[in-house]
Amino acid sequence: MEFIKDGKNEKNIRRFRSSLSISGISVIALGLWSVFKSVLNGALSPVSLEGLTEADIDPVLAKVIVWTVLFFFLAAELGLRLFVGLSAISESHGKHRKPVYIVMAMIIALFTAISVIPSVFLIIIGKKYFFTSIATVLIDLTSLGVLTELVISAFRLRYCLKHRTAETAEIAETAEAAGASEASEVLTEER
Amino acid sequence: MQAAGEEAETVTKFRRIGIFLTSLLVIALAIFMMVVPKTGYQYVTAILSFMLIFYGIRRVVYYFTLARRMVGGRLILYLGLIVLDLGIFTATLSFIPLPYVMLYLLAGYAFAGAVDLMRASEAKRYQNPVWKFILGKGVANILIAIFCLVLIFVNSTTAAVYVFAAGLIYSSIIRIVSAMRKTAVVYIQ
Amino acid sequence: MEPHFHYYATYCAAYLAGYTHEESMRICWSAEFVDRCTKTVLTRIKAPLSAATSQLQMELMDMRTDVIGLQEITRIWSSFHFLPRDLYAEVKGPKRFRNKYRLLCGPNGTLVKDTVELAKGKGLEAVGVALHVVADTWAHTYFIGAPSLVFNSTNHHFFELIPDGNGVYEEKHISFRHNPGAPDDPANCLYLATLPSIYENSIMNLGHGRASHLPDYSYARYKYMPSWADHEVLYKDNPSDFFKAFCQMIYVMKYIRGEVPEFETDTYDYETVSPWESEIKEILERRQTYCGDDWKAFGEKLSGRTVEPFDIEPFVEEYIAAGDNSNDTVIGRFTGATLAQKSMVTNKIYKSGNLLAGYSVDYEENGLKGIKDYFRLIEKQVDEMSAGGRRGGRDGD
Numbered sequence: 001m002e003f004i005k006d007g008k009n010e011k012n013i014r015r016f017r018s019s020l021s022i023s024g025i026s027v028i029a030l031g032l033w034s035v036f037k038s039v040l041n042g043a044l045s046p047v048s049l050e051g052l053t054e055a056d057i058d059p060v061l062a063k064v065i066v067w068t069v070l071f072f073f074l075a076a077e078l079g080l081r082l083f084v085g086l087s088a089i090s091e092s093h094g095k096h097r098k099p100v101y102i103v104m105a106m107i108i109a110l111f112t113a114i115s116v117i118p119s120v121f122l123i124i125i126g127k128k129y130f131f132t133s134i135a136t137v138l139i140d141l142t143s144l145g146v147l148t149e150l151v152i153s154a155f156r157l158r159y160c161l162k163h164r165t166a167e168t169a170e171i172a173e174t175a176e177a178a179g180a181s182e183a184s185e186v187l188t189e190e191r
Numbered sequence: 192m193q194a195a196g197e198e199a200e201t202v203t204k205f206r207r208i209g210i211f212l213t214s215l216l217v218i219a220l221a222i223f224m225m226v227v228p229k230t231g232y233q234y235v236t237a238i239l240s241f242m243l244i245f246y247g248i249r250r251v252v253y254y255f256t257l258a259r260r261m262v263g264g265r266l267i268l269y270l271g272l273i274v275l276d277l278g279i280f281t282a283t284l285s286f287i288p289l290p291y292v293m294l295y296l297l298a299g300y301a302f303a304g305a306v307d308l309m310r311a312s313e314a315k316r317y318q319n320p321v322w323k324f325i326l327g328k329g330v331a332n333i334l335i336a337i338f339c340l341v342l343i344f345v346n347s348t349t350a351a352v353y354v355f356a357a358g359l360i361y362s363s364i365i366r367i368v369s370a371m372r373k374t375a376v377v378y379i380q
Numbered sequence: 381m382e383p384h385f386h387y388y389a390t391y392c393a394a395y396l397a398g399y400t401h402e403e404s405m406r407i408c409w410s411a412e413f414v415d416r417c418t419k420t421v422l423t424r425i426k427a428p429l430s431a432a433t434s435q436l437q438m439e440l441m442d443m444r445t446d447v448i449g450l451q452e453i454t455r456i457w458s459s460f461h462f463l464p465r466d467l468y469a470e471v472k473g474p475k476r477f478r479n480k481y482r483l484l485c486g487p488n489g490t491l492v493k494d495t496v497e498l499a500k501g502k503g504l505e506a507v508g509v510a511l512h513v514v515a516d517t518w519a520h521t522y523f524i525g526a527p528s529l530v531f532n533s534t535n536h537h538f539f540e541l542i543p544d545g546n547g548v549y550e551e552k553h554i555s556f557r558h559n560p561g562a563p564d565d566p567a568n569c570l571y572l573a574t575l576p577s578i579y580e581n582s583i584m585n586l587g588h589g590r591a592s593h594l595p596d597y598s599y600a601r602y603k604y605m606p607s608w609a610d611h612e613v614l615y616k617d618n619p620s621d622f623f624k625a626f627c628q629m630i631y632v633m634k635y636i637r638g639e640v641p642e643f644e645t646d647t648y649d650y651e652t653v654s655p656w657e658s659e660i661k662e663i664l665e666r667r668q669t670y671c672g673d674d675w676k677a678f679g680e681k682l683s684g685r686t687v688e689p690f691d692i693e694p695f696v697e698e699y700i701a702a703g704d705n706s707n708d709t710v711i712g713r714f715t716g717a718t719l720a721q722k723s724m725v726t727n728k729i730y731k732s733g734n735l736l737a738g739y740s741v742d743y744e745e746n747g748l749k750g751i752k753d754y755f756r757l758i759e760k761q762v763d764e765m766s767a768g769g770r771r772g773g774r775d776g777d
Contacts, residue, residue, distance in 0.1 A: 135279035313438035
């Protein structure tokens, strides 16, 4: 038994593929959590929707409109995150993907960064929403970190693959195969 | 070496005292919840959210002390942060509807009961006489799970508090008994 | 190692080391019993429960994974199946990481020497226990005998290298499934593994459960990315390693028999094996999950006698019938050997500053403390000293 010495570039390829896969899964998980939390918030804290129904329209109709708009935005966010996450996972498994998903990830990261600001403001001044704002900032910063890691991993993986020349690839394959025959040769030499 | 032996005893003693005291506190809280079930239900939701927050923090601490060195370890960190957020979110809710609490209890007891039934089957296969006790425990857990299901339709917060508090008392007793087990092994040169 | 190696291959090694057929049967029975000696069995025969050398799946699921439960699990699995290679290995990281890193199993560590020397002069049952421990250090390399997601989990990077007969290896991705009813399918590289769990101390992450029985199959050559190795890929060549294990077992037994003056690690008795090398390698390389028949046939060819299948009932009856004299039975001597092994390994791990296997109390400095089952080791030492004193008296006369 022995560790295969296939070079730093190969090790980095494995590292960034792993990182990209994790980031992809996490982007999807955070998207699902965001949707779930919004629905729970609406269902269990109906007071949060009351302020939106002050206009002079039927309360039931108002709720329908609010829930429809909310559903649209949640679906859009989830759809984007699913696209980014699944593309990252696919690329981590060796399939080449167009860089569209990386651009989308950067856009989502930008919006997430912007959305942190009002939450921080609420923490500073808003006593009533202190704990909920802490939680919101926590998740937003996590989401930002995940998206940043995804973008960096995607770029670095592409860089490593580009510099994985045909010669390097052959060396890597030979090293892996030599790992099998070398072991038996070593055994013979030791004897 | 003598100091090491004494140190081992001291650390073990402190750990046992700590477990004993915290378990007693939990038992006292559980009894209080049963005596005043209406107030007790708020404690149920508070304990559930505290458990989630504590779990999330533990995941984060685990990441920084161990899982950071693991391939794919960052998933642990993200999971911990999501659960922490769920715990904080649960804590901010003024009221958790009874069905959610009962579903949580039902899942716990049903799973424990299923595991006990499998254990009893294996113990019987190996002619271990303890299989009858394990079977009884499994059947009891399944019956409590069915009772929790019924409670969803009956909509009784009092009964929910009793089931939850009984579970707290049982697990605290088990913790105390487990902590008293001997763990040192004598070594002869 | 798979059970057939521990039983039939150990018989072959014992016979080649110079033991008689009857002695080889006793040794290989003990080696195999290490995998079967669970609390359930010991409860049935009213033997000391601390002598357990293995745990059933349901026993493991029943165990509390609190500090004490984890220590008990680690004591069993690190002492008999995942013997740590280097308890003082240096690695960067927090203490929690370092303690588990130091439990990594591997052959030719100092604990192997301690295990072999402990078994010398203690009877055939002790020899069998020691051989099981030594053999497993080869199969279970780079796993630890404690539940650990960080050290024992596997990931998607798992490939089998299948020889085509011309020295070229075909790389095939291995899939692990979790259907207990379905057997391993080497033809399609499908193996049964434990369920994935994200908890560090989950029983699912004990030993090589996440890699299924693959480390125990003698034909397997595979490469995978250990989760703790910072994206390095490890290559394991089981045919080569198992052959070394077989040759080392013969050397161990020759040392215990007194034919070798001093035990050295990383030493193998290739000379004794050489007439049968190709036959043994053929058995090891054959792509099959059950190789008991091949080893049995080889053993019967060596000795000219029938190698009976493994059966615990005769010795169980002997143990129960012996009553107060049960320590002098096969199972009695076996449990004495396992208690001594567990006590020794726990002490070594504890002395290295690692509490994962629990506390070890030095008898000479602290007296009798801790789990009562181990007090039997004192009685045994007193008996041995008395026997030595009586012999000295007789010599003086």
